[in-house]
Amino acid sequence: MTKSLAKPRNILTDLKERNKESVTLIKQVYNARTRWCKGQREDKTELQYLITRLEENQSVYFTRANSEETTLEDLFFAHPKSIDMLNTFPTVLVMDSTYKTNTYRMPLFQIVGVTSTKLTYSIALAFLSFERENNFIWTLAMFVGLLTSKNNMPKVIVTDRDLALMKVVAKVLPKTDHVFCYFHIRKNVKGAFLLWE
Template sequence: MTMQCERSGEYKPPKTRKKPKLEGTGSRKCNCPFRLKCFFEEKKTQEGWIAMLCGVHNHDLASNLSGHLLAGRLKGEEKQRVINMTKSLEKPRNILTDLKERNKEIVTLIKLVYNARTKWHKGQREDKTELQYLITRLEENQYVYFTRANSEETTPEDLFFAHPKSIDMLNTFPTVLAMDSTYKTNTY
């Protein structure tokens, strides 16, 4: 088994169709040569020894652990706190402030709060897409909805939904009608 510095290797940008803009961005990776090699004598006894292949780092050690991959992780109770505050429609910056007020030594960044929220939202959806989940929620809450898809493809073109109380108000006051229309606000 080989152990190496978390900053070893080179940054590899994700493979995308467009060429990524790397101006003004950084990476932790700096080809750090630090390496340890572990050898096991026998698998039954788990006895072994460690050899240092290179004991030198080519970068300064961090003065604090802010942004460190392991130190910045959210603990179980902190993840639960993020989920509970997300359910209460709290903003991510307020969630992070609350976490830091509860634990003065926390070095979590806002990115981890966003990641925890996203993971929870995806868990709520299960295997459904965002649109399938939206339609499921509309049906659960007895909204009136109508969808129209492209005849050649299965992609949706239009989605109309109205709250049941809005329908009751329309039936009561048919001369006053207020509508809201959104156009090209997301990928759907």
């Protein structure tokens, strides 16, 4: 059921429906899922397994290591269908990071696009060692490399008020309008939907 992407609570419910006398706890379901996932990886580390899966799905990915080439610092990846969508609908993009969502506590930077029918689609993800200008410059350079034409540059980029990201967007995509997300600025600007830079 884990392979079918069933949620742990649904797995537990199914187990209890199949066997009314089952005393299985949710913790046991999580432990069994963890063991199954480790078995899928075989002797590979989590990162090696991720890269293997990216290659199996023919995803485009780029890595960047530290100067001694001993530690991976940044990982950028995008699915081929996402790249096709980007080159079809490059006009409006949203960029943001999430925190503490993985074992390594690395920020996960996501780039999302908006279609002409106002649907969103995921373009690319990047695990970053830090949210510094250097990391964002590298990430946006990898992103720009996904565009098939210089005429396909985004017209609008929506971000939060991350100063490093704001500077990099202005450097890497100087002709793109930069808009701040209302959700991130509403404490400072009441009644505004978007604040133009």
